[in-house]
Amino acid sequence: MAYAAFLVLAVLAIGSAVGLILRKNAIHGALFLVVNLGSIAALYLMLGAEFLAAAQVLVYAGAIMVLFVFAIMVLIPGKEEIGPDPRRGARLLAVPVGALLLLLLVFGVVARWSGPPVPGGPSGSVAAVGRLLFTSYLFPFELTSVLLLAAMVGVLLLARRRA
Amino acid sequence: MVPESYYVTLSAVLFTIGVVGVVIRRNPLVIFMSIELMLNAANLALVAFGQRYGNLDGQAVVFFVMAVAAAEVAVGLAIIVTIFRLRRRLSVDDLSLMRW
Numbered sequence: 001m002a003y004a005a006f007l008v009l010a011v012l013a014i015g016s017a018v019g020l021i022l023r024k025n026a027i028h029g030a031l032f033l034v035v036n037l038g039s040i041a042a043l044y045l046m047l048g049a050e051f052l053a054a055a056q057v058l059v060y061a062g063a064i065m066v067l068f069v070f071a072i073m074v075l076i077p078g079k080e081e082i083g084p085d086p087r088r089g090a091r092l093l094a095v096p097v098g099a100l101l102l103l104l105l106v107f108g109v110v111a112r113w114s115g116p117p118v119p120g121g122p123s124g125s126v127a128a129v130g131r132l133l134f135t136s137y138l139f140p141f142e143l144t145s146v147l148l149l150a151a152m153v154g155v156l157l158l159a160r161r162r163a
Numbered sequence: 164m165v166p167e168s169y170y171v172t173l174s175a176v177l178f179t180i181g182v183v184g185v186v187i188r189r190n191p192l193v194i195f196m197s198i199e200l201m202l203n204a205a206n207l208a209l210v211a212f213g214q215r216y217g218n219l220d221g222q223a224v225v226f227f228v229m230a231v232a233a234a235e236v237a238v239g240l241a242i243i244v245t246i247f248r249l250r251r252r253l254s255v256d257d258l259s260l261m262r263w
Binding site for chain 1: 176
């Protein structure tokens, strides 16, 4: 049962990722990315990371994707990437290089690390993660707020129309 | 229960698709979305590793990655909008103005 759910979610995630990089229309790509983020949120649930699944839906599928869709609507007057690609040959090299990278990742990381699953992993409930964030990771957590504030100020500065 | 190595394999596949997307596309918005794809693949691997070693530190790191990604998207999209306003075109091949 768990294997079937994993298989469905993995196919969804990979299919939507391929759709994102192959579709010409950026808005279709954004919708594919929403599907991808949602299936990763479901995978977090299967791994027992409940807090992260909720945060994924709220932060990524909610806030970040709204920003993306908004930017696409504002920016693109028509079709992008029209016309022939002057560097098509160089870009197509990405496919063999990507295959090489995948082989490297699978054999370098995954193969050394296989084994039976460990039963009874940590609970990723809101209470457990929250306790960790507010004890061991308190200082980075506070720094995050400074980072977000700096990003907000920087965006305001960039978005201001030049007088 | 699904072994954690399956999740890490899926994460490797998604990361590779993200890398290929960054290289083959010309639209900076799609490139940006491919970067998000790579960040998510790394997050999935972190959660799987944390599950394997039985502690929550991986999940705490994923939380910080999400916060940094939110800040990064806001600043990056603002830069793209500003460049579009200056040039009225949106292709990464034209963008060499930040190169020294």
